[in-house]
Amino acid sequence: MNRSKAQPLIALLLSDLKRARRHGGQSLLPLVFLFSVVAMIPLGIGPGPNLLQAIAPGMIWVAALLSGLLALDGLFKSDFDDGTLEQWWVGDQPVIRLVLVRLGSHWLITALPVIVLTPVAAQMLYLPNAALGLLMLTLLIGTPILSLVGGLASALTLGTRQGGALLGLLIFPLIVPVLIFSTGAVSAFLDGLPVRPYLLLLVALLVLALSLVPLATAAALRLNIE
Amino acid sequence: MNRSKAQPLIALLLSDLKRARRHGGQSLLPLVFLFSVVAMIPLGIGPGPNLLQAIAPGMIWVAALLSGLLALDGLFKSDFDDGTLEQWWVGDQPVIRLVLVRLGSHWLITALPVIVLTPVAAQMLYLPNAALGLLMLTLLIGTPILSLVGGLASALTLGTRQGGALLGLLIFPLIVPVLIFSTGAVSAFLDGLPVRPYLLLLVALLVLALSLVPLATAAALRLNIE
Amino acid sequence: MWTQIKLAFHKLGSPLIFYRFAQTLIPWLWGLTLITLAAGLYQALFVVPPDYQQGDSYRILYIHVPAAWQAMATYIVMTILATITLIWRIRTAEIMAMTAAPIGAAFTLICLVTGAIWGRPMWGTYWAWDARLTSMLVLLFVYLGIMGLYAAFDDRRQGARIASILILVGVVNIPIIHFSVEWWTTLHQGSTINLFGPSTMDASMLPPLIWMTVAVKLMFGALLLQRARNELLDQDQRKKWVLEALRMGGHDS
Amino acid sequence: MKPYLTANQVSFHRHSEAVFQPIDLELYPATICVVTGANGSGKTTLLRTLAGVLRASEGELTRDASIAFIGHRAGVKDDLSCIENLVFMQRFYPKQANRHPLTPHQALKQAGLGPYIRRLAGHLSAGQRRRLALAKLLVAPADVWLLDEPYTSLDTHACQWVDELLDGHLSDQGAAIVTAHQRQPSLARTLHRLEVVAGARAA
Amino acid sequence: MKPYLTANQVSFHRHSEAVFQPIDLELYPATICVVTGANGSGKTTLLRTLAGVLRASEGELTRDASIAFIGHRAGVKDDLSCIENLVFMQRFYPKQANRHPLTPHQALKQAGLGPYIRRLAGHLSAGQRRRLALAKLLVAPADVWLLDEPYTSLDTHACQWVDELLDGHLSDQGAAIVTAHQRQPSLARTLHRLEVVAGARAA
Numbered sequence A, B: 001m002n003r004s005k006a007q008p009l010i011a012l013l014l015s016d017l018k019r020a021r022r023h024g025g026q027s028l029l030p031l032v033f034l035f036s037v038v039a040m041i042p043l044g045i046g047p048g049p050n051l052l053q054a055i056a057p058g059m060i061w062v063a064a065l066l067s068g069l070l071a072l073d074g075l076f077k078s079d080f081d082d083g084t085l086e087q088w089w090v091g092d093q094p095v096i097r098l099v100l101v102r103l104g105s106h107w108l109i110t111a112l113p114v115i116v117l118t119p120v121a122a123q124m125l126y127l128p129n130a131a132l133g134l135l136m137l138t139l140l141i142g143t144p145i146l147s148l149v150g151g152l153a154s155a156l157t158l159g160t161r162q163g164g165a166l167l168g169l170l171i172f173p174l175i176v177p178v179l180i181f182s183t184g185a186v187s188a189f190l191d192g193l194p195v196r197p198y199l200l201l202l203v204a205l206l207v208l209a210l211s212l213v214p215l216a217t218a219a220a221l222r223l224n225i226e
Numbered sequence C: 001m002w003t004q005i006k007l008a009f010h011k012l013g014s015p016l017i018f019y020r021f022a023q024t025l026i027p028w029l030w031g032l033t034l035i036t037l038a039a040g041l042y043q044a045l046f047v048v049p050p051d052y053q054q055g056d057s058y059r060i061l062y063i064h065v066p067a068a069w070q071a072m073a074t075y076i077v078m079t080i081l082a083t084i085t086l087i088w089r090i091r092t093a094e095i096m097a098m099t100a101a102p103i104g105a106a107f108t109l110i111c112l113v114t115g116a117i118w119g120r121p122m123w124g125t126y127w128a129w130d131a132r133l134t135s136m137l138v139l140l141f142v143y144l145g146i147m148g149l150y151a152a153f154d155d156r157r158q159g160a161r162i163a164s165i166l167i168l169v170g171v172v173n174i175p176i177i178h179f180s181v182e183w184w185t186t187l188h189q190g191s192t193i194n195l196f197g198p199s200t201m202d203a204s205m206l207p208p209l210i211w212m213t214v215a216v217k218l219m220f221g222a223l224l225l226q227r228a229r230n231e232l233l234d235q236d237q238r239k240k241w242v243l244e245a246l247r248m249g250g251h252d253s
Numbered sequence D, E: 001m002k003p004y005l006t007a008n009q010v011s012f013h014r015h016s017e018a019v020f021q022p023i024d025l026e027l028y029p030a031t032i033c034v035v036t037g038a039n040g041s042g043k044t045t046l047l048r049t050l051a052g053v054l055r056a057s058e059g060e061l062t063r064d065a066s067i068a069f070i071g072h073r074a075g076v077k078d079d080l081s082c083i084e085n086l087v088f089m090q091r092f093y094p095k096q097a098n099r100h101p102l103t104p105h106q107a108l109k110q111a112g113l114g115p116y117i118r119r120l121a122g123h124l125s126a127g128q129r130r131r132l133a134l135a136k137l138l139v140a141p142a143d144v145w146l147l148d149e150p151y152t153s154l155d156t157h158a159c160q161w162v163d164e165l166l167d168g169h170l171s172d173q174g175a176a177i178v179t180a181h182q183r184q185p186s187l188a189r190t191l192h193r194l195e196v197v198a199g200a201r202a203a
């Protein structure tokens, strides 16, 4: 990819990140979210270390999931409403790449902060240090899948102005396996069982999503613009 | 309140509900959400009945909370964007009542379905039947507080185009007490302790919210329109 | 009559008058802060005897408690300022309410950190999800929310008014913090110091606490006036009164 | 006859600076006032102040009439159909005893939207949307119309329709304040004029 | 000379009905074409088809030029300031070897937005927003301009500015297709005209 082709992509990425920052640190939200969930769970279920440790990976994953989900609504919507989305098809821009960049910025804004601060959250939930590395690895492989699938769902529901509703319906069936394998890996580790099968499955899912989803998302966006 | 004063309120309520239905059943989302969480938690933390029962009230509460949260983004935003919100101040409409109606429809759309289906979810998480009634009572008192506080937060952040970011930061501190008291009540019940103090506190919070928040919300909306 | 009161209010809120007021008061406040702080720290570290149970670790109390009180007092001051902001729209009140938030957040943070450090030897853990600790954490979030909301608006006056609404709503948390030890069974100890009756704390431990509390109050006053003054100058950079005020300041020195 | 609307040295401040220079205005029944001014001079802000959406920062404003305000943003719900939008508007705005509303159907016909009754407002063309917004004046009539660039996006035919609407409204003891850049109301009546000038800083 | 854009019996179908009657068009360098038609006749749809946003359902469309399209919705980000918007646009659209862009600063000055460089686009007045959208033509120049009612919300001064822009563009071997209702480009050049007629059902 030569320089002139990369420039629009860089421009899009920079403006996405700038707008996220302008919005009072949109990447603050996932963190607030993470810690609120982490803080609320013990309040809800009582502060026993054993119980907390058991549910820690699940909780951190749910927090990551939700922080990504909350940001999905605006992923293409604001561009759609203000007329910048249709500009993607004016001339012959590589729309799939634009989609990938947008999803990348979604991941950077919502998932990365959660991953970076997972060690702190894990500490608060008494997760053993040894399991922490594995948990972060699953997050690193799994959250991009969330961004990809979420992006597809939000592209599909764009024109119907349905915001969250259908979105949830579409996302969950695709997301549940990721969650199962990820938390499964951590429990397996804690129980002393092998974790490689889980990780391989996750990687396979990621490769699959990465190769199929951007194409489908671009097509869905185009359909909605008509 | 005579008939002619009530009519705008009824009109607003009906159109809110109709638009929610049009959006592919906005009240479907919370349910999907509830059951996804309820289904995912055991996957994440393993299916021990004792563990599940301990976390059941917390989980159902978190689901209710999140379903309300996901719908908050559009609570006043779309009206703000399309110019219908400023119409609330044209002439001398009773804006506080309009705010209350809007919050009411938010509650009907997001909270009521969750409450109605809580018995099923409780069953899935092995919650004793005796505790179920109490859980539903806390939901009945607590979820309106969520709607009120959420509405306030979304009114405060309206002009900032921050969607979720600040929202989370603003909501959680005000919501956490509700969560503590509600789940606290259920745990107290399960432990054979008295639950009245918790319920009284919840009711007190509700009364407080009901008397303060609509006023604050109307004021915040007005300031944002300027 | 009413208009006269209103007029007086607005005069008090005039930027130039506020600037002069702050300018004269700030050095005094800092001076007194240093004196009381020195007295308090000296007594706390060298005069009061070690506790028979806790040894020396309890001395952190002399930071923890004044900070906790100031965190709450700051919020109450902000509540008053926010009320003035919303009713009379006085600009200096807006600015003071907003500049107080980070100070309050800082004291809250100090309270949380010292509490956590103290908790380790006392309760065997840095943190627990009990009512007082949680409600204090909530206070921190409320402060952060106020700061975030204010920062999110392009028009600072609009931001200040909207954040003021949040201040008024958030004040509900203050009694919760204070009474949490009575309403719930908590790890945190209950009130031992009573302004209007006999305290359950040993009398010999009290004086440094009073000194430190006064010092922290004075420090808050100095910080608040200083920050508000700077914010005012910053916002009005190009206004006539600023040039005037700065010119006069120049003559003084 | 009492004026519907009186403004006495009214202005609105943002960032503690006046957006437009203070305005004096008395709007009597059966009169129309055309507001002109460069882009950004504060016409929209003035109309929003007169409508009560913004609070005048200075001066005195008295209103003694029912008011309808149609701004740049149409105030139309994209996810409701044309007819649903009008039904909502009819119910939402308090009914005025001295005014006679049309039914939503009649109003849509008049606006030339007859064939699109069930189309979602979000699927209308720009001009059709504007017509729908203006149709509100028929289903929820008010004494004073505050119209911010009503001719935007309208074709010749629809522009004439707006002129007719205004004429009928004035004959009916109504009053109107209309901002306009390119096309101005062409009526067989005196148009009062008001030039808005930007406040100190913006100038 | 080759035409920049050739349309041969092009039409766009929605719900399997033609939105507008098939269009023939050859757009040569240094020519301007004014598209007229009633509200809802399909002008916007036509422009979007020519721009490549919609795919022509029938007929043949060839493009041999860089294209800039400015629609009803301005394509401006409300949460970026004026200058940030233009910087983004400059970077986002591929640079054309044969065209010479202005810097965002210069473009804002030209558009009369000099004093508002750092203001958020969401806080601009309607006309100022439109000017910002049009300034894109200066920072990201293209051979063919497709402008959907560019004069909307603009005051007299800004309308003249648009005319000058168009004139300069045509002198520079550019071409333009412009829809218009009330005000039409007033240039010392021949304006080609194209009347859009609604498709079968809508008529």
Ligand code: HEM
Pocket (backbone or CB within 6 Å): C061, C064, C065, C068, C069, C111, C112, C113, C114, C115, C116, C118, C119, C120, C122, C123, C126, C132, C133, C136, C137, C177, C178, C179, C188, C189, C190, C191, C192, C193, C194
């Ligand atoms: C992170 C942990 C802690 C937090 C957030 C915290 C918070 C607070 C707050 C908010 C107050 C003021 C209450 C009021 O006046 O209404 C307070 C007072 C006090 N705290 Fe803590 N605290 C923490 C840990 C501790 C620990 C470990 C001790 C020692 C056992 C302690 C001892 C005290 C004492 C003696 C007072 C004065 C009580 C009174 O007389 O009112 N705190 N704390």
Ligand SMILES: Nc1ncnc2c1ncn2[C@@H]1O[C@H](COP(=O)(O)OP(=O)(O)OP(=O)(O)O)[C@@H](O)[C@H]1O
Pocket (backbone or CB within 6 Å): B226, D014, D019, D037, D038, D039, D040, D041, D042, D043, D044, D045, D046, D202, E122, E123, E124, E125, E126, E127, E128, E153
């Ligand atoms: N929310 C806002 N924040 C800051 N400035 C604003 C805001 N809204 C409008 N302005 C500024 O106030 C001034 C007046 O705006 P207004 O919309 O009233 O102008 P107008 O006369 O209606 O212009 P136009 O003819 O372009 O519609 C403009 O300079 C605009 O940039």
Ligand SMILES: Nc1ncnc2c1ncn2[C@@H]1O[C@H](COP(=O)(O)OP(=O)(O)OP(=O)(O)O)[C@@H](O)[C@H]1O
Pocket (backbone or CB within 6 Å): A226, D122, D123, D124, D125, D126, D127, D128, D153, E014, E019, E037, E038, E039, E040, E041, E042, E043, E044, E045, E046, E202
């Ligand atoms: N998304 C859509 N779904 C269904 N119909 C649509 C949609 N968008 C436009 N239409 C219809 O297609 C027709 C042409 O619309 P278009 O926007 O092209 O008209 P236009 O000539 O630009 O009108 P105007 O002068 O009002 O801007 C209109 O009747 C409109 O209602």
Ligand SMILES: [Mg+2]
Pocket (backbone or CB within 6 Å): D043, D044, D045, D072, D148, E125, E126, E127
């Ligand atoms: Mg305007």
Ligand SMILES: [Mg+2]
Pocket (backbone or CB within 6 Å): D125, D126, D127, E043, E044, E045, E072, E148
């Ligand atoms: Mg059009």
